[in-house]
Amino acid sequence: MDSEKLKIAMLESEINVTDLAKKVGFTRATFYNKVAGKSKFKKSEKIVIAGILGLGEEQLKEIFE
Numbered sequence: 001m002d003s004e005k006l007k008i009a010m011l012e013s014e015i016n017v018t019d020l021a022k023k024v025g026f027t028r029a030t031f032y033n034k035v036a037g038k039s040k041f042k043k044s045e046k047i048v049i050a051g052i053l054g055l056g057e058e059q060l061k062e063i064f065e
Contacts, residue, residue: 003035005063013053024048 010020021031024045034041041049041064050060 001035001037001041002063005059006035009053009055009059009063015052020049020052023052 010016015023017031018028021028024031026034030039033039034045046060046064049055055063
């Protein structure tokens with residue numbers, strides 16, 4: 001998990017943590033726990049995030065692998 005690349009993608013998409021978490025169906029706390037590695041993102045959640053942020057397959061891999 002590359003949290004810096006995720007932050008950059010969020011900035012480029014002009015979406016904040018609260019809005020992204022809400023759109024994925026998380027609380028802010030859950031989102032932060034997943035970014036911190038305390039729990040893992042499910043594949044379906046990664047796909048939703050990619051759609052919201054407009055990420056391509058390569059960007060998705062760079063962020064989540």
